[in-house]
Amino acid sequence: GHSLGGLVSLLAARDIELPVQRIVCLGSPLTGSGAARAVNDRGLGFGMGRSARVLLKGLEHAPPQREVGAIAGTLEVGLGRVFGTFDGPHDGTVGVDETRLPGLVDHFEVRASHMGLLVSRVAAEAAVNFLRSGRFGG
Numbered sequence: 001g002h003s004l005g006g007l008v009s010l011l012a013a014r015d016i017e018l019p020v021q022r023i024v025c026l027g028s029p030l031t032g033s034g035a036a037r038a039v040n041d042r043g044l045g046f047g048m049g050r051s052a053r054v055l056l057k058g059l060e061h062a063p064p065q066r067e068v069g070a071i072a073g074t075l076e077v078g079l080g081r082v083f084g085t086f087d088g089p090h091d092g093t094v095g096v097d098e099t100r101l102p103g104l105v106d107h108f109e110v111r112a113s114h115m116g117l118l119v120s121r122v123a124a125e126a127a128v129n130f131l132r133s134g135r136f137g138g
Helices: 004-012 034-041 045-057 121-133
Strands: 022-026 067-073 106-110
Touching: 004 022, 004 045, 022 121, 034 045, 067 121, 106 121
Parallel strands: 022 067, 067 106
Antiparallel strands: none
């Protein structure tokens, strides 16, 4: 899943009955979003609705019964720069460090912005490799 979709996927993956074995998170703020915290600090957190808690705090660990990989963008273009500051590389919305979660099987960086991850051939090929083999490199 992309962005919040990755967090939703991991929350759903806690259900042992799901037939999914591998999950790819694409530009997902797995440990919480600094941009979301900045929006919240400015009194605009109501716009996050029911997603606020997971966007602000993230998750503690990848679901142990699944193989989870994360792809992070490093092209620093996007609206997240308006609201937040980043300590390291980012995709304009999510910091690379926010995509690293204990329990990940693999992590991969792509030169793409947050929205650019959706149309990146490199990200798509890496995701397919992970879903087939459990590794982004194939």
